[in-house]
Structure formats: structure tokens, C-alpha cells
Amino acid sequence: AQSVAQPEDQVNVAEGNPLTVKCTYSVxxxxxxxxxVQYPNRGLQFLLKYITGDNLVKGSYGFEAEFxxxxxxxxxxxxxxxxxxxxxxxxxxxxxxxxxxxxxxxxVTVRA
Amino acid sequence: xxxxxxWPATLVQPVGSPLSLECTVEGTSNPNLYWYRQAAGRxxxxxxxxxxxxxISSEVPQNLSASRPQDRQFILSSKKLLLxxxxxxxCAWGTSGYNEQFFGPGTxxxxx
Numbered sequence: 001a002q003s004v005a006q007p008e009d010q011v012n013v014a015e016g017n018p019l020t021v022k023c024t025y026s027v028x029x030x031x032x033x034x035x036x037v038q039y040p041n042r043g044l045q046f047l048l049k050y051i052t053g054d055n056l057v058k059g060s061y062g063f064e065a066e067f068x069x070x071x072x073x074x075x076x077x078x079x080x081x082x083x084x085x086x087x088x089x090x091x092x093x094x095x096x097x098x099x100x101x102x103x104x105x106x107x108v109t110v111r112a
Numbered sequence: 113x114x115x116x117x118x119w120p121a122t123l124v125q126p127v128g129s130p131l132s133l134e135c136t137v138e139g140t141s142n143p144n145l146y147w148y149r150q151a152a153g154r155x156x157x158x159x160x161x162x163x164x165x166x167x168i169s170s171e172v173p174q175n176l177s178a179s180r181p182q183d184r185q186f187i188l189s190s191k192k193l194l195l196x197x198x199x200x201x202x203c204a205w206g207t208s209g210y211n212e213q214f215f216g217p218g219t220x221x222x223x224x
């Protein structure tokens with residue numbers, strides 16, 4: 001079985017400060033890891049993925065994530081947050097019979 | 113490039129009425145197709161997925177059904193809606209292998 005945990009329901013940061021959204025995973029075998037962002041009343045948008053290779057993955061909108069196998073983590077980061085980064089963020093892990101397992105989501109609020 | 117469409121965008125239906133939500137994908141062949149429900153703007157619940165025409169896997173026993181009459185068309189249906197069917201329904205497509213998924217804009221269903 002595979003699973004993902006996002007330990008924080010909400011993250012609040014000031015604009016210009018670093019942003020980190022945490023994700024830990026559990027999977028047998030090599031994980032495929034993904035981050036998605038969702039704005040209100042919209043579908044999920046793909047941000048980035050880790051399949052293999054460099055542990056630091058760069059994605060859309062200035063986001064990056066670091067894969068840490070020993071800590072089974074895949075935290076999403078942005079060096080300088082913007083108000084427009086306020087949204088709901090989902091971590092996901094695969095593969096499992098064509099399916100992804102999604103975390104419960106973390107709401108990010110960036111205050112001006 | 114690939115695009116995914118869902119309609120309608122919003123729907124208000126009385127309890128006991130039928131439901132048909134449609135999802136189509138352009139720009140790819142033989143995609144894996146998924147229906148999710150998102151309640152209260154939080155976690156995603158996988159309802160159905162399909163790896164080919166006429167092949168439907170159900171994840172959660174419930175009042176809904178799914179069909180895939182064409183390669184890039186996925187339909188979510190119900191014969192009689194319940195209040196608990198209200199939610200935000202998301203269609204997604206993916207490719208075999210890494211299970212990366214791309215989401216449509218969603219349908220907001222309110223059952224009264």
C-alpha cells in the first residue's frame with residue numbers, strides 16, 4: 001500500500017519570505033512523487049514531479065522540491081513567496097495500478 | 113498539446129434526478145481516465161478509473177457509475193441523485209508508467 005501525509009493543514013507566511021509545504025510518503029519500491037496546486041473552484045494544476053535522478057526538482061512558478069529518501073519526504077519550497085501563491089497544495093505518490101495517492105492538502109496563505 | 117474538457121461547469125439538481133457529467137480529452141491517444149470527487153474543498157476521493165474503452169474500475173461503492181464509450185470520453189452518471197452526491201467533480205487523464213495526471217476544470221454539483 002502507498003500513502004502520503006501532509007502534516008500541516010495550513011501554512012501562513014509573509015510575502016517575500018520562504019515557503020515550505022511538507023510531505024512524507026510511504027511506498028514499497030521506488031516512489032514517483034508529485035506536487036499539485038489548486039486555486040478556488042479550479043482543477044488541480046501540476047507543479048513538478050520526481051521520478052529519478054537529481055534530488056532537487058525544479059517546477060513551475062518558481063517552486064522546487066527536495067526528495068529525501070532516508071526521511072521519506074518530498075517537501076515543496078519557494079524561496080520568496082507571493083500573495084498569488086495562496087492556494088491549496090497537494091502532494092501525491094505513485095505508482096499503484098495506474099493510481100496516485102493524494103495527501104489531504106495544505107492551505108497556503110501568503111499575507112502582503 | 114493536450115487539453116481536457118469538462119461540462120457542465122456548475123449544476124444544481126433535485127434529489128432523485130439523474131446525472132450525466134462528461135469529460136473529453138484532446139491531443140492524446142489511449143489515456144488513462146479518472147473521476148474524482150472533492151468535498152468541502154479538501155481531499156480527493158478517487159471514484160472510477162479506466163485504462164481503455166469499456167474498462168471501468170470502481171474504487172468506492174456508491175450511487176454513481178462511469179462509462180467510457182470512446183477512447184477520449186469519460187462519463188459519470190447516476191440514476192437518482194442523493195444529497196450526499198453534492199461536491200466538486202474532477203476528471204483527469206494520465207499515461208501509463210509514471211501515472212502523472214492532468215486535471216480538468218471541474219464540475220460543481222449541488223443536490224437540493
